[in-house]
Amino acid sequence: MKILMTVAYDGTCYCGWQSQKNGVSVQEKLETALFSVYGEEVRVVGASRTDAGVHALGQSACFTLKNDYSLPVEKLPFAIRAKLPPDIVVAGACAVPDDFHPRFDAKEKTYAYSILNAPHPNPLLRFTAWHIYAALDLDAMKAAASHMVGSHDFACFCAAGSSAKTTVRTIYAINMLKAPNGLITVLVRGNAFLYNMARIIVGTLVCAGLGEIAPRDIAAIIESKDRKRAGKTAPPFGLTLLEVKYAEETASPLAGLQINRP
Amino acid sequence: MKILMTVAYDGTCYCGWQSQKNGVSVQEKLETALFSVYGEEVRVVGASRTDAGVHALGQSACFTLKNDYSLPVEKLPFAIRAKLPPDIVVAGACAVPDDFHPRFDAKEKTYAYSILNAPHPNPLLRFTAWHIYAALDLDAMKAAASHMVGSHDFACFCAAGSSAKTTVRTIYAINMLKAPNGLITVLVRGNAFLYNMARIIVGTLVCAGLGEIAPRDIAAIIESKDRKRAGKTAPPFGLTLLEVKYAEETASPLAGLQINRP
Numbered sequence: 001m002k003i004l005m006t007v008a009y010d011g012t013c014y015c016g017w018q019s020q021k022n023g024v025s026v027q028e029k030l031e032t033a034l035f036s037v038y039g040e041e042v043r044v045v046g047a048s049r050t051d052a053g054v055h056a057l058g059q060s061a062c063f064t065l066k067n068d069y070s071l072p073v074e075k076l077p078f079a080i081r082a083k084l085p086p087d088i089v090v091a092g093a094c095a096v097p098d099d100f101h102p103r104f105d106a107k108e109k110t111y112a113y114s115i116l117n118a119p120h121p122n123p124l125l126r127f128t129a130w131h132i133y134a135a136l137d138l139d140a141m142k143a144a145a146s147h148m149v150g151s152h153d154f155a156c157f158c159a160a161g162s163s164a165k166t167t168v169r170t171i172y173a174i175n176m177l178k179a180p181n182g183l184i185t186v187l188v189r190g191n192a193f194l195y196n197m198a199r200i201i202v203g204t205l206v207c208a209g210l211g212e213i214a215p216r217d218i219a220a221i222i223e224s225k226d227r228k229r230a231g232k233t234a235p236p237f238g239l240t241l242l243e244v245k246y247a248e249e250t251a252s253p254l255a256g257l258q259i260n261r262p
Numbered sequence: 263m264k265i266l267m268t269v270a271y272d273g274t275c276y277c278g279w280q281s282q283k284n285g286v287s288v289q290e291k292l293e294t295a296l297f298s299v300y301g302e303e304v305r306v307v308g309a310s311r312t313d314a315g316v317h318a319l320g321q322s323a324c325f326t327l328k329n330d331y332s333l334p335v336e337k338l339p340f341a342i343r344a345k346l347p348p349d350i351v352v353a354g355a356c357a358v359p360d361d362f363h364p365r366f367d368a369k370e371k372t373y374a375y376s377i378l379n380a381p382h383p384n385p386l387l388r389f390t391a392w393h394i395y396a397a398l399d400l401d402a403m404k405a406a407a408s409h410m411v412g413s414h415d416f417a418c419f420c421a422a423g424s425s426a427k428t429t430v431r432t433i434y435a436i437n438m439l440k441a442p443n444g445l446i447t448v449l450v451r452g453n454a455f456l457y458n459m460a461r462i463i464v465g466t467l468v469c470a471g472l473g474e475i476a477p478r479d480i481a482a483i484i485e486s487k488d489r490k491r492a493g494k495t496a497p498p499f500g501l502t503l504l505e506v507k508y509a510e511e512t513a514s515p516l517a518g519l520q521i522n523r524p
Contacts, residue, residue, distance in 0.1 A: 087385045
């Protein structure tokens with residue numbers, strides 16, 4: 001049986017989603033916990049291989065069980081909780097077809113990026129928001145974002161080291177909300193993301209907010225396909241993977257539950 | 263010269279605000295950092311002696327310098343930042359009269375308490391919100407809160423060990439907001455608070471939200487002055503001291519700055 005989980009995690013203490021030799025990964029912790037629940041070794045495959053320090057509230061991940069178990073799938077989140085460290089939570093689980101792939105079958109992903117635009121840092125947000133002291137022009141950021149929406153060759157927003165066959169992607173929407181305390185949340189929704197794309201987009205929007213890039217230059221920057229013309233990559237700890245969406249006929253692991261949004 | 267600071271801190275790693283023998287306090291860290299800035303040993307006095315695990319975004323604290331320094335008072339937050347650990351921030355500073363006392367001169371305090379009412383915990387909120395799985399009836403909580411507002415003898419909301427001469431206090435307002443992700447923020451504003459009063463109020467509101475106490479019984483509970491009739495004390499990590507207010511003629515250390523609200 002193949003099971004799809006919705007997973008939330010605080011990425012602060014991990015070397016990233018994917019298992020690695022020299023660090024502790026979220027994937028590894030889940031595999032250990034699942035073994036503790038089922039007594040069977042499984043390999044967990046995630047929808048997004050988030051970087052070290054990046055968080056998630058709606059990561060999707062699959063694993064396959066060889067045997068049958070009496071534990072109903074929807075109870076897995078409760079059964080596994082005590083086996084996981086407090087910075088990883090399985091928030092939902094459902095059965096999926098054997099040929100389902102959490103990354104290749106994903107239709108869209110939504111990321112949130114938090115920027116604290118205030119004179120002083122907020123110690124309670126030090127692991128989840130990028131503190132920027134200089135005043136950001138939100139209108140300039142929104143104008144810049146409007147040029148990014150749509151289907152483009154986003155090579156300029158792709159970090160080196162990507163193994164993608166094509167750098168064409170579609171951004172469905174970029175929204176920005178500013179709270180009274182100076183916290184800006186940037187929401188980016190796209191069909192798929194290149195390596196560090198969400199963070200480079202945010203870094204570029206911040207450049208626009210600081211007046212270093214004019215919003216109308218974004219189109220030319222995208223046309224140039226030149227990474228060096230875009231902004232610097234925003235730090236990982238401001239990024240949270242909010243949601244991965246699949247075709248409607250795939251059962252939603254969160255059916256009946258509220259999605260934890262920041 | 264007497265200086266009033268606005269201080270924010272993540273209380274997770276501290277034994278509380280006040281210096282103690284067997285633990286590291288916020289007060290102690292501030293005194294060490296101030297010595298590093300001025301070269302003079304100072305004693306820091308806070309408006310509220312927050313408990314271990316309790317956070318602050320608007321704690322007020324004073325210290326007195328014997329000598330004069332070229333550093334303008336309003337620059338202290340910037341000068342001290344590198345001397346403080348990342349979980350403590352001085353967000354403002356101003357001069358106050360020598361006879362000013364941060365606790366005795368306080369006119370009102372506002373606390374925020376965060377409850378995550380959702381099926382599963384949110385790992386990013388594990389140090390700042392109390393996770394409650396059972397559905398809370400927000401209307402019942404609001405009804406219960408309405409009976410608490412006003413001037414009362416709040417002995418029923420006072421933990422043992424208090425040294426207060428009188429247990430009469432005035433609650434100006436209790437507000438509750440629920441976010442789509444299940445996060446409930448309870449805001450309590452009063453002239454002054456007894457020992458653990460804010461947390462006992464929240465624990466009592468949660469009892470009302472769970473149907474364990476009827477909102478209309480709150481008046482009788484207050485009348486009884488019996489701590490055992492109120493709810494249990496909510497855990498410390500959900501509580502944040504938002505703001506301490508003084509008489510208008512006292513210069514505001516945050517003049518011109520935005521107050522960091524959660």
